Amino acid sequence: MSASIKEVALRAGVSIATVSRVLNDKGPVAVETRQRILEAIEKLRYVPHGAARSLITNQTDTIGVLLPDLYGEFFSEVIRGIDQAARRDGFHVLVSGFHSDRAEIAAVLRALRGRVDGLIVLSPDVDAQTLRRNLPETLPVVLLNTRVDGQLDGAAFDAINLDNRGGAFAMVRHLAGLGHRRIALIEGPEENADARERRRGYRDALRAEGVERSPALELAGDFSEEAGYRAGRRLLALAPRPTAVFAANDSMAIGCLFALREAGVQVPGDVALAGFDDIPIARYITPPLSSVHVPIAELGTRAMERLLHAVESKNEHERRQETVPTTLMVRGSCGGAATDH
């Protein structure tokens, strides 16, 4: 183990209290004493022991991030945003994935006590019960794109959510603006809140544009490319074929694109196509896929800022639900723009 404050004190010929004082710049210390201590620290390569400090100050300068088990680029970006904001304020980031298994969530949550000053929960769905029950009440928590089961409890936590509805609304409206009247939707999984919100945006946009909604045009899906492909096939079989397709995420849009291409249907010539998420691939496929851009890293940053605020106010602050807006990325696939790239 490396040197402790005692050894520094010994070497500098002072008490540990004085060493602590120069460490934290608290209380007066004679300039030459400080000098001597600084030298001792240097020589011994002394670094204060985080855990010991935490024990007494009751803060760890660390925040925890809870992730669902399967995480891809989305989460990578979020963490990046979080980490940046955290480092700026001298905080560390402890990440932990977990299986959906409720017992494991509990275990993970509990293991966090005394290790973190706050928590960002990033998981499709957790129930408020589990959360509340396994966490000290005073622990600030920010939910990031996460819906708690017990909706009534929603107000108990800060939350950052993506404007799924708004994004979908804008995209569908854009399609309608191009003259499309038969606009199909490929849905996400029913139990997924993002998916439901996107559908809501789709429906609201149709209504806003005075386009009549047809259940036949709302096709089931599950966010997978495969599902997009199947939906594409079904679309092709529809009597008056839709002239535009809005998929609830890019993967399904790509699957659908395959199905259309396979059948010799031109995109955007015969059918306009758009997705959601703006995954990196979107730009690269042919034609480039129109999509709703999600500022992922910003979600993380915002969550972190919110959390830091909560930590500072000792969790006595007012809870707030924020919504982060999306951006419409119009590319070749919906035929509505000059090609980019």
Next chain:
Amino acid sequence: MSASIKEVALRAGVSIATVSRVLNDKGPVAVETRQRILEAIEKLRYVPHGAARSLITNQTDTIGVLLPDLYGEFFSEVIRGIDQAARRDGFHVLVSGFHSDRAEIAAVLRALRGRVDGLIVLSPDVDAQTLRRNLPETLPVVLLNTRVDGQLDGAAFDAINLDNRGGAFAMVRHLAGLGHRRIALIEGPEENADARERRRGYRDALRAEGVERSPALELAGDFSEEAGYRAGRRLLALAPRPTAVFAANDSMAIGCLFALREAGVQVPGDVALAGFDDIPIARYITPPLSSVHVPIAELGTRAMERLLHAVESKNEHERRQETVPTTLMVRGSCGGAATDH
């Protein structure tokens, strides 16, 4: 703050030592005493305080991961692999990005004392000096796809590296096996160790196949799509045009593909093309790109396992440099296989 061990002891009418014993399953405890304590724990929602425990046991059950500032999917996957392995053994993962700024690296490293039991360093290049100087000697460190500047010190740390040479070797050999004799290489940046290794694999494969190497066929690049595009243009101008191109990464391969397509050159008909990394897009472009698959998550898992081993043996174990093999993914772009997908 939540309850402490004292309150549990009080409530159960025992001493804190006994509570600690049931907490850690150490030493004998009468069955009904244990029962009473368990109840008290339950009632009070008691969870042991991590930092306090660390202080005395001298272990934090946490390992740190140092990331370069810009991290994309590669790192996300690595972290995922690390996290999985970690959780399996009840460890936590503390991540930290950092700017290349040496002073900041130092700051981050030092801030880690007393917080982690070990460290995984994942960064294109750190110098061994900085590492050694700011870390307690006893702290186990595993370098993941990271070359230390002071090569002589290489043996001081465990290291996990990707078999860049082997992957390139296999791919080029495959191309040669298809009958190609004029195989071009689009290189990565000279200062990048991965890039150099891949070039070595390329050259070794040519030699192994008895194909004469031509400097004209080795084109400079920097891993960017743009560079691939430029290299593609230059390739097209070559007197006897190469019949196959191996790009040191997929981005450049894709850039090259654009250049070829633009010139009306068929892939794989006129020119076979292959990349390295097997990024997700590789599968989706037309034609699907042959590539060298990198088992990213496994890199993380292996690093974690190695680290855990080091932690257990208190860093007195034998250092080892491991190499993780790659897999050849033959797809449409090199004309050597049934299409997949």
Next chain:
DNA sequence: TAGGCGACTGTAAACGCTTACATCGCCACC
């Protein structure tokens, strides 16, 4: 010259836990 003040420093308690050691019954055994 007494009093007081401010700068500087040391002493010791406390944070929440683990653990070596001591204590106390109780039973078995010779």
Next chain:
DNA sequence: GGTGGCGATGTAAGCGTTTACAGTCGCCTA
């Protein structure tokens, strides 16, 4: 009936810090 051993429990030290409190000293002011 003493001895030893063992199971169950408590006592207290100690991990590396921070910090309230109490000194000490020099110097200024009235």
